[in-house]
Amino acid sequence: GEDVEQSLFLSVREGDSSVINCTYTDSSSTYLYWYKQEPGAGLQLLTYIFSNMDMKQDQRLTVLLNKKDKHLSLRIADTQTGDSAIYFCAEKRDSSASKIIFGSGTRLSIRP
Amino acid sequence: EPEVTQTPSHQVTQMGQEVILRCVPISNHLYFYWYRQILGQKVEFLVSFYNNEISEKSEIFDDQFSVERPDGSNFTLKIRSTKLEDSAMYFCASRGTGNNSPLHFGNGTRLTVT
Numbered sequence: 001g002e003d004v005e006q007s008l009f010l011s012v013r014e015g016d017s018s019v020i021n022c023t024y025t026d027s028s029s030t031y032l033y034w035y036k037q038e039p040g041a042g043l044q045l046l047t048y049i050f051s052n053m054d055m056k057q058d059q060r061l062t063v064l065l066n067k068k069d070k071h072l073s074l075r076i077a078d079t080q081t082g083d084s085a086i087y088f089c090a091e092k093r094d095s096s097a098s099k100i101i102f103g104s105g106t107r108l109s110i111r112p
Numbered sequence: 113e114p115e116v117t118q119t120p121s122h123q124v125t126q127m128g129q130e131v132i133l134r135c136v137p138i139s140n141h142l143y144f145y146w147y148r149q150i151l152g153q154k155v156e157f158l159v160s161f162y163n164n165e166i167s168e169k170s171e172i173f174d175d176q177f178s179v180e181r182p183d184g185s186n187f188t189l190k191i192r193s194t195k196l197e198d199s200a201m202y203f204c205a206s207r208g209t210g211n212n213s214p215l216h217f218g219n220g221t222r223l224t225v226t
Contacts, residue, residue, distance in 0.1 A: 030211065031211075031212060031214070033214060033215075035217070041219055041220075042116075042203060042217045042218055042219035042220050043155065043203060043205075043217040044217075045214050045215070045216060045217075048212075048214050050212065088155060090155075099145070099157045099160055099168055099170075100157070100215060101157065102147075102154055102155040102156075102157075103154070104153075104154050105154070105155075
């Protein structure tokens with residue numbers, strides 16, 4: 001099927017780590033992406049991972065990929081108020097030359 | 113850093129009118145896209161464009177929609193006769209060559225059909 005699934009909401013305390021999860025259905029997915037959308041703004045590419053990798057780290061961001069379970073996660077260390085946004089997981093499938101398919105997005109809110 | 117720019121940021125139109133949403137992709141990119149996001153819902157793929165033709169389109173992209181690259185810099189989405197359900201945020205994106213080249217999105221045009 002087409003679905004990329006994410007939980008809708010996540011609330012974390014400032015300074016804690018946030019872990020946003022995503023599952024996808026197509027085993028032919030080649031690249032998996034995380035985009036961030038702040039209120040009223042566009043989609044900002046945060047990071048992406050190729051399907052033959054298990055992990056990618058970029059400063060406070062860590063992406064983990066479990067290809068067997070088709071599970072992708074984004075960990076944000078030391079979460080700050082500026083991290084409040086909607087986070088979208090997206091996949092690019094080998095079967096499609098061009099498009100990427102988005103999940104429904106996870107709204108991350110930070111509490112003091 | 114180069115950006116994808118979209119104009120206008122907000123467009124209000126009456127049902128049945130034609131609208132053209134404009135995008136300037138990143139200058140050395142060759143693949144162009146339109147996505148839309150109805151308020152509170154998923155970001156949905158509409159169409160991709162490469163080498164002056166549509167390479168892929170979704171079921172949403174029916175005969176009311178068309179895309180054009182009228183010159184070397186602009187990429188437009190036209191909705192011929194807008195419906196209330198066309199109200200959404202429309203995002204343009206572009207990417208370079210290479211299979212691992214990610215999509216870069218503009219800030220979107222909010223279309224409101226009344």
